[in-house]
Amino acid sequence: MRAVIVGGGIAGPATAMALQAVGIEPLLLDANPADRGEAGSWFTIAANGVAALDAIGALEHVRGLGVPTDRNVMVSASGRALGVIPLGSPREDGMVALSFKRTRLAAALTDLARQRGIEVRSQSRVTGASTDDRGASVTLESGETIAGDLVIGADGINSVVRSAIDPQAPTRxxxxxxxxxxxxxxxxxxxxxxxxxxxxxxxxxxxxxxxxxxxxxxxxxxxxxxxxxxxxxxxxxxxxxxxxxxxxxxxxxxxxxxxxxxxxxxxxxxxxxxxLPHVPTWHRGRLGLVGDAIHAPAPSSGQGASMALEDAVVLASCLHAATTPERAFATFEQQRRSRVERIVAEGARSSSSKTAGPVQRIVQDAILRIVFHRIATRGTQAWITDHRVTLPADVARP
Ligand SMILES: Cc1cc2nc3c(=O)[nH]c(=O)nc-3n(C[C@H](O)[C@H](O)[C@H](O)COP(=O)(O)OP(=O)(O)OC[C@H]3O[C@@H](n4cnc5c(N)ncnc54)[C@H](O)[C@@H]3O)c2cc1C
Structure with a gap:
């Protein structure tokens, strides 16, 4: 089976490698040139994302690029400590989470996909996608059509594949x-x-x-x-x-x-x-979605990339188990929707706590002290960061 994956950010190469592990031949397309340079922001892959990287055998390849990070220390405007939020439980080797420059992690994952023999085409902007009973295809800006047994949109928050699945789909x-x-x-x-x-x-x-x-x-x-x-x-x-x-x-x-x-x-x-809090339609026929294309949390959640990595592993497992891509996409949605939408809602709350004005901020400091104390002491983030995804037991470790 051949899968055309649109998007070479975090979800795209991770999904390509996870699919390859379960015997599907991926083709990875990205709009950008192969060398994206060093611009952009840093982000943190929390313990759940680190575990997903490990599941696809990518952790050792990327870990040297990351800065080991195990907690967020929250501080008020007056300099007072509000609380400490752990980024997950440590692995056996002591590692919890890793902070990366976003472009470096994307490039390293794409490099690893290439090393594993996956075909990667850069400067290939997709403008549309379609599906029928037998397969699915994408159209490139150049006019070329590329067909496969299924198409997966890993093309981020402004996804073209999402619009092809549902022209009424919500936007960011x-x-x-x-x-x-x-x-x-x-x-x-x-x-x-x-x-x-x-x-x-x-x-x-x-x-x-x-x-x-x-x-x-x-x-x-x-x-x-x-x-x-x-x-x-x-x-x-x-x-x-x-x-x-x-x-x-x-x-x-x-x-x-x-x-x-x-x-x-x-x-x-x-x-x-x-x-992007709620996308009503996640798949249509042989078109499906992963990562920010279906569930982009505010950056404040610190979870978008980790969720994208989890998606890669779960979708590959669903495709491995199901008789058709259509069924796999449906099972994937059943397994993922409630978790990811809950995380996006948390991200929106966290983001709104940052938009308070100076007067609100004074009242907010007192409230935040209570909130962060509760998070730190009750481990209320554990359902997010201690979630673990793995490939099926009968699949050889990539
Ligand atoms: C400032 C900031 C801070 C963040 N901090 C964190 C954090 O600490 N922790 C965390 O887990 N997440 C964080 N995130 C979120 C995280 O970056 C995203 O959730 C993650 O990158 C999503 O991965 P993705 O592969 O789904 O999408 P993207 O990384 O957006 O990748 C999409 C890819 O698709 C390609 N593409 C788009 N359209 C097309 C097309 N038409 N044809 C071909 N290719 C196309 C793009 O070139 C891109 O390479 C942060 C985000 C921001 C903006």
Whole structure:
């Protein structure tokens, strides 16, 4: 059986490798050039995502690119500790979670897929997809048609395959935050941060995050409550102007953020944050979806990529067990929908806690202290981070 997978982000190459493990021949298409450069943000693959990477035999290939991370340390605008959120239970080797530059993880997964003999075609933008009784196909921007037994849309939050499945499918929802990210290299400020922990600060005018790396750098981000950044504003605002604005937002708060921003390099500017809470139709005929294409949580959830990796393993298991792709897609939806929609809802709540104004923030600090204390002591995130997916027992470990 041959599967055409659209999208070479996180879900795409992971799904390609999981499908190959159960005996399906994947073809991976991505719109981008093979070398995507180093731009963009960092993210964390929590323990559930790490387990999914392990299930497809990709963990050892990518682990050296990641920064071991085991907790989020939440801090109020006044500098008071609000609580510590664990990113999952440790594996036998002690590892909990890994933080990566998003482009590096995507490139490493795609490289590994190639090494395993999977055909990967970059600069192949899909413009449409269709299905009939015998198979499914995609059309490329170039006009070429590529057919397979099934098509899987791993093409992210603005999925073309989702629209082909249901032209009325909902589109992304703006979360009220614009995201900025950067790095401050070889900085003494790293010593003010706990190794292995994201320091996350509900600042007076924005939300800040920072992670020290073993190399002595600090990776940081700022979520700014505001209207979406327009294309024109993004194109015409120089990085130095954004950096001054971000430093001003941090000036009233304690901690290293003001200095990290002024001495660092901006790598991501004015990235509007969205989610996609509910997609009514997940599949049609031999067209199916994985990852952000069906369930994009707000970045604040810290789970989008981990869920995409879980999808890869679960969909491969469903295809292995089912007699037809149509049945496999239906079982996949039954197994996944309630979990992923619950996580997206959590992400939306977490995102809205970052958009509070200065007055709300004072009241919110007291509430957040109680909330985070409860999360830390009762392990209320365990249903998310300690979830484990595996390939079927009769499948050889990739
Ligand atoms: C700022 C930020 C921070 C985040 N932090 C975290 C975090 O800490 N932890 C976490 O787990 N998640 C996080 N996420 C979410 C995570 O990045 C996504 O959930 C994850 O990347 C989804 O993977 P995906 O493969 O489904 O989609 P994507 O990564 O978006 O990949 C989609 C791919 O499809 C390709 N594509 C799109 N359209 C087409 C087309 N028409 N034809 C061909 N190819 C196409 C694109 O080029 C891309 O390569 C964050 C997201 C953002 C924006």
């Amino acid at each position: 929802r703006y979360m009220g935050l614009a995201n900025f990210g950067g790095i401050t290299e070889s900085t003494a400020l790293a010593e003010s941060l706990e190794p292995g922990a994201w320091r996350l600060v509900f600042g007076r005018r924005a939300f800040f995050g920072a992670l020290p790396t073993p190399a002595g750098d600090v990776v940081w981000f700022v979520n700014v409550p505001r209207q979406p950044v327009s294309r024109q504003e993004r194109a015409t605002t120089p990085p130095a102007v954004w950096q001054t604005l971000l430093a001003d937002l941090a000036a009233a708060d304690p901690g290293p953020f003001h200095d990290l921003i002024t001495t660092g390099r901006l790598e991501l500017a004015g990235d509007n944050t969205y989610d």
